[in-house]
Amino acid sequence: MSAPDSQQAEPLLSPATDEETASSSSASPLTTAQHARALDADTEPESTPLGRRLGWRSAYIIVLSRVIGTGIFATPGAVVRSAGSVGLSSLLWVLGAVMAACGLAVSLEYGCMLPRSGADKVYLEFTYRRPRFLASTLVAVQMVLMGFTATNCVVFGEYVLYALGVEGAEWATKALAVGLLAAVTVLHGCFLRAGIWLQNVIGWLKIGLIVFMAVTGLVVVLFGHSSAPEEEGEKALPAKPHGQGIWEGSEWGWGIMSTALFKVSYAYAGADNVNYVLNEVKDPVRTLRSVSIAALASCCVFYLILNFAYFAVVPIDEIKETGELVAALFFDKIFGPTLGKVVLPLAVALCAAGNVLVVTFSKSRANQEIARQGFLPFASLLASSRPFGAPLGGMIVHFIPSSLVILVPPSSDVFDFILDVDGYPIQYFALAVCIGLLLLRSRRPDIKRPFKAWLPAVWIRMAICVALIVAPFFPPRDGAGDVSFFYATYALVGIGVMVSGFVYWCVWFRWLPKRRGYQIEETVEVLEDGTSITKLVRIKSK
Template sequence: MAEATVYEPVRSSAESSRSSLSEHTLASFDDFSNEVDDGEYLTARSFDDEAGSAPADGFDDGGKGKLGITSAVFLILNKMIGTGIFSTPSGVLLNCGSAGASVLMWLAGGVLSMTGMSVFLEFGLAIPKSGGEKNYLERVYRRPRLLITCVFFSQMILLGFSASNCLAFGRYVLFAAGADEPSETIARAVAVSCISVVVLVQSLRPNLGTRLFNVLGMFKVVVLAFIVCTGMAAVLGLVPHDGDVNSWSDVFADSGFASDGFAASGTSVGYATALMRVVYSYRGWENANYVVSELRDPRRTLAVAAPLAIVGVTVLYVLANVAYLAVIPRQEIARSGVIVAGLFFRRVFGASAGARVLPFLVALSNLGNVLVVSYAHARVNHEFASEGLLPRQWANWKLVASDVNVPVMGLGLHWLITVIVLTAPPSGEAYEFIIDLNTYPAAWMNMLVASGLVYLQHRKAEHWRSPFRSLLPVTVTYIASNVFLMVTPLVMNGGTSGNAAVTAAAGMSCLGMGVVYWAIWSRLLPWIGSYDIVAARTDTGGVRYVKVKRGQEGSIEA
């Protein structure tokens, strides 16, 4: 069995309560007490080379249902490729002011994603267990004890929903069915049906769910490859299309958007806005880090799948934009309020194809995103239940007898939060406001993860080791990109943006609720109940938080 992860007790006063724990846990505490004295905490040395086959969260199914490299690639692809590449290019071109600058912006987005991948790859290979940022933040920010765990817990529970892609799925299904102005109520009903069916499939037929996101991931790649090939064929004159296009006659020439009333075009504010939209279109590259325990040979799978997926998406995004510009005049792309891929299909195949095919393609893209997000977030919820932040019984519940372990309650919690967000808020700006809440907290968390890696790499007392090392300039670039995402919305156009400030404040308040939860769960209730919360190691090498009565024999689970 892989060597277990080493953690320190949550409170030093637990020393007197060690006798209440099991013999196995007693040994664990004695072991890690010596290692803490030596300054050694969780590092790559805590896992032997076979750690990949022994999940640290007790979710071991003997390798059945594990994800290989192909599935891991599509797990990432499905989250990265959403509606962004079908709609964002118009806003990026408008803000950049020239075709060449907009394409370079999409390339820059891929490079920034690679910097983030470098940080997460070093952490993921050193700590090969599910949970993503949770494990990485816990490794660095150990004091106040459990604070960062509760803050991340709050973010994932309150903001880890799939409402935006479910609603987009509902809207595009109705568009594909012929509804020019689909009812918001009906769209939400379709969205609720979408997340419900996805959760049922993941619970009852987990292997079918895996096959579905593999198929949909391949479908997305085929669609983008088709757009790329069609655009190249149009440039060569092999495919007839509507209109004389000269977008590439002078690629870096100012397209004149500023003189047409869009003052930010080609300015520093315009470039900042464009980069922000591009970065958001690349979100999801870290998805495999959330489910490392579900990967077959996780170190090898993660090391191969993550770079392959990000490089592949970057190439597809850049070439897709080249294809758009090869077929559609840049003025039409920038000024149109419709989805740019719709214009592309309309010019190549006629109005009927553009109107009917595109909504169907985008709806399937959204469905793939819902599948992989629910898969990943359910595993993170399972981690919380295994450790005791959620009811521990949830970690062992199964809906059906199966050789494949399924985090049913984790899926159920993800379903519940998503349905609440889909049904509770009123329509309009209030709804869009809630959907966008996670953007700001996510940037903070990513910045903390990257800054923590710099600390671990340069503080010898931490004894940090990993099979992969992220270079300092790469890590600093990723930190800067997240600071950019945090600051830019607040200072846009030279002043504070009211909407952005309110969204940022609301998002950060969700993290603040994690601080409140920490104060109550780990400080107030233990004080009232006269017990300590102690971190103990499990037989599978994971960690669990248990309540230990002060001065009494026996322990109760947290």
């Protein structure tokens, strides 16, 4: 291959102005050796124009608010509907906690080893350097197309309408969901400090609500007391749960169990949320090691207590019928139509809004990292933190697919479908990260590892990923899943997204360069706000 001609460098993914072309032409593209050294720099903390403004408490809230979104308020109903029984549902919640702990161990080793924003994107790029650009392209496509936050927006709309006494208004639910997403995008994109303050406040309120619900459930179990008036001829609360019959109705088919496990995994997802924003965390390695473990342990305790409280207060048949409104029914049975049907459901809606704030905060940083490395068009615009000192471009990229996934699916299936389609592709990347961790231990023992994952936890995480990847293709006993269309649709959508990323890589990084006689290299440019971006450029062969 002939030497690169720096006078003929062209931007690859976005149209260039004369100024950009001149900048690219004068810059020296990174050679393969320089590219490797640039990746090795990921083992050191990175400076950022946004500054390190997140302390331990803010990082704890970022994790806790990400994990405790609407998961514990909404998914227990969906899990019971799939699993079919109290016993199997409880078992899946315990298994979900084990899965989350194993996944967190892997993320902690990688995060302490590579303390930079971006999480799996940084880890996969560092580990899988050949074929060049393939890992980056697959991660970029998955994060942009599948990195949405839609379920919490939908639950926000449903709980607000429930509190207002509005039923069957599909358009209203979706309008409230998209409206919340738009408001959060504007807040975080234009008023960064206010957004961080609000998500911290809601995070602490969420902890208070969880503790209140847990204590209330325990009181009901121990004393059978309820402030809700009993209807004539029937008891307001069911009998206390006991061992007999808790497995009745269990759906033991692996296909059905896997969809329930995806929902449980969604409720535990986010324990690695700090990994996405490490550039903005004070003392990132030390903070990451303690805050993630503390937050996940808190969530596990809350989840187990609240599930027990739900089963103690609400009959299982009503949980199945109510679905994602199980927390609202819990409040209604204990506190009656005023406090239970209005005030507390609005509190759950506020918790959902807090989760949207946190997810948007972290996902926009991941999108900014993707733009910084040249895998989005108009990288100079989308990677910049101007004009408000926040990654507004990354938030807009996050807003578009999130809005579409709210508006397109049928309202009756949107919650279950989003949970499944969001969780499936992640298993492929989680498996690749686990394998990569083992490869790096063998190939790069010289890298400093402030935290080292327990090896059995890595293998357990890998086994679970493989099981969940193949599970959707085992048909349910009745031939139908928990949605009104083909039971494996979510898996096919997830695979289709990854295949589209691979096809994109084959065309842009293999076929076109070979056909048109150029090679692709990288140039580095520093924007006016101090953001460093990487531009992919075409270097024509002589």
